[in-house]
Amino acid sequence: MPYLTSAIIGAALCCFTYLGLRARFGGGSLDDYVTARNSQTASTLGLSFLASGMGAWILFAPPEIGAFVGPVALLGYALGSALPFIVLGLYGPKIRQALPEGRSIAEFAQACYGTGVRRFVALISVAYMGCFLAAELTAIGAITALLSDVPPALVIISVALTTLLYTVLGGLRASLATDRWQAWLLLALLLAVASVTLWRLPAMPNNAALPSLPMGSSLSVALTLVIAVTAANLFHQGYWQRVWAAKDSASLGKGAWLGGGMTVLVVMVIGGVGMMAAMSGASLGDPPMPFFALLSGAPIWITLPALVLAVTLVTSSVDTLQNGIASLWASGDDAGALNKARWITVALMVPVIVIALQGLSVLRLFLIADLLCAAIVVPVLLGLWRRMTPLAAVSGGLAGFVGAVLPGWVSQGSVMAGMTAASFPGSIPTLGPFVGALLLSTAVSVLMACLRGRPAHNVESRR
Incomplete structure (x- = not known):
């Protein structure tokens, strides 16, 4: 069975690579590589916001919050995950007007405050996105170990190198093209896997009740998650790139609201699985992982789609982060600047892969x-x-x-x-x-x- 699992994961990664390379930019300019300026419709942006914002984290955090804290905190997490898109949708037109040739949050900071602040903002953004990359690759390794006999290191390295191939060669257009397909795939897989997971729940006891902390504690956790997730994701350069990739301000606004709405729905649905698991009295695992605990002992026809879902979630976020990091250091429009952006992306992935292979929290x-x-x-x-x-x-x-x-x-x-x-x-x-x-x-x-x-x-x- 590990050979079948490896073959299906490999086929999924090859499909993403093909889609990314097919959409690679043709102009050869650094500007097109990191912004795909004024080219994306509202629907494409909405699907891209969804796919790039999702990651393997949604299979861990929302179910656990739903199972142990309850619906109020889960709603806070969902809103916090979507709010950065809404902020950029509302604030983005002013940014586009004030900085029509911009490429990144770092350039925005420089235009507002000068070079010193630009470097500081770029450093914070890279640190955040580096943590995000390491977390996603670590997560796919952990999920692989839980659901299959395939060596986790093999999947970690395969995902990192595959996404690196099409983002380094194809730029932002490659990431946007794969996002569109990955968004539809992850929505279909999430619906299928969540349905099967709920089908495997034990019978609900008569005294079942929604898990919840006291209202004050729930609101505190919800507000913490809204602030933390929103503030951090506003330094996610992948989202800022889409401000300038939009055809116009109207497309940006509609795409942001579409992506935000779908994100809230996805987080609430997958978190609801955790709540249902807790209400049923099912074992949530040690350490608790409600979503995966419900898949324990499941046949391969259930675990394999769940693993493909995880790979799709990780690749959709990793390719966005890789190109986002490249755009932070991009300057000028000559071939040398383009090659510099590519090599910086490759170099930064080396320590990220090393950290991910350690399996750290x-x-x-x-x-x-x-x-x-x-x-x-x-x-x-x-x-x-x-x-x-x-x-x-x-x-x-x-x-x-x-x-x-x-x-x-x-x-x-x-x-x-x-x-x-x-x-x-x-x-x-x-x-x-x-x-x-x-x-x-x-x-x-x-x-x-x-x-x-x-x-x-x-x-x-x-x-």
Whole structure:
């Protein structure tokens, strides 16, 4: 059976490679490689937002949140997953108008604040996307080990190299083309696998009740997830590329709402499987993984589609991240700049693959990366405000880091305790650091901007 499983996974990866290379850009310019500028319709963007935002994480996190925290927190997670698309759909037209030749969040930061802030934003974005890449490849290795006898390292390396092949050669157009097919495939597979998983549930007991924490705790977890996921994904360069890839602002807005709506639906459905598992009294595994616990001992005709689903989820997010990283370092329009973007992508994948092969837990790293993004997201997005200055943005970002430590510092009485709380010991998401980071960064940015007046680097003043 491992040979059959390997053959089917290999066939899926070959199909994605063919689709990606068939759509590769023809112009040979760096701009087309990283933006596919003004070429994508609303429906294509909607499917791309869905596919690029999904990943193997949806088979782990939403079912666990649904099973242990309940529907309120699950709804927060779903909204947090979709909100970055909506923010870019609403905010994107202004970005396109102010920076019509832009390519990345880093270029937006440079236009607003200068080169120094650009480098800082690019570093945060690459760190976040590197964590995301490592998490996705680690997850496909874990899923492979759970559902088959195929060596996990083989699938990790195959997914990484396959996606690297068509993104390095084909650029953003290759990623967008595969996203369209991957979105439809993952929707069909999710529906089929979720249906079969629910069919395998034990009979529901008479006293079954929805899992839930006290309402205050549920709301706290929900708000934490909304802030963390939204702030971090606003530094996902793959989403920013689609701002300029849209045919026009109307296509961007419609595509963002379409992708966001489908994302909410998918997260709620897969999280609902976890809730149903908990209500039925089924064993959720140790450590608990409700979705996969329900597949334990299932025949191959069930586990194989689940494994193909996982591979589809991972490839759809990994190829977006790879091209997004390339676009952050892209500058100029000559052949040398294009080759530089390609080789940087290849080089950054080496440590990512090495980390993924270790099978480490990256949840705590994800939370820390989310918090870093939450500390600076408001100062960056305020760049279109005419009064913002580089000093206000930097001061707001630094204040955000202080704000992340402040709740633990105040409650426990020491700076070290605050820093420990902000590093999420036990990998448990807590609301205090995120709220502190957002509130203090916003307050200091606005105060400094009001005190300093109109900037020299503001993007509006450079038009």
